[in-house]
Amino acid sequence: MAASGSKACWFGLGVLLGVAAGGALARAARADAAQREPLQSDAPLLPADVTADQVLTDAATDVLEYRGFVIHVFCHALGMGRFKALCDIWESGAVVLEGGAPPTTHATPDEARSAAIAWAQQWVQRNG
Known part of the structure; x- marks a missing residue:
């Protein structure tokens, strides 16, 4: 019985170490992503002066x-x-x-x- 208790203890320790390592990796990945430049979005690029390229409204042209x-x-x-x-x-x-x-x-x-x-x-x- 002592041997199986020891196995459970080692298993629990392994799970805790895995959770700790996974959390550390997740925090590092988030920090790395925050430092990188943001990706371009799919939003349309509009000129600063919207009349320059004749941006049109929803009204029929x-x-x-x-x-x-x-x-x-x-x-x-x-x-x-x-x-x-x-x-x-x-x-x-x-x-x-x-x-x-x-x-x-x-x-x-x-x-x-x-x-x-x-x-x-x-x-x-x-x-x-």
Whole structure:
């Protein structure tokens, strides 16, 4: 019985040492991570002067009618010199496609708008 008590004691000591070592390593890892520079986030990079790259709001930048459908184009700045436009397509007062867009970004808002309008017109031709 004394031998098994001794084994339990050694097992307990091993568990305690493991917990202590794991805690020390975790603290060291946190301290190391705090000293490193923060990683870049996925948040869009916007210029200091937001009007410089024509950052656009959630209001539609273009509304046009094509073959009985109304196309609303929204242009968004994704970063310095990166713009993407999305389209909502309406028919008879109801949304038939929301947030459709070509899968590319563009250097200017005008290029993004033009690409989105062309994409929406093709969508209407195929699905209208």
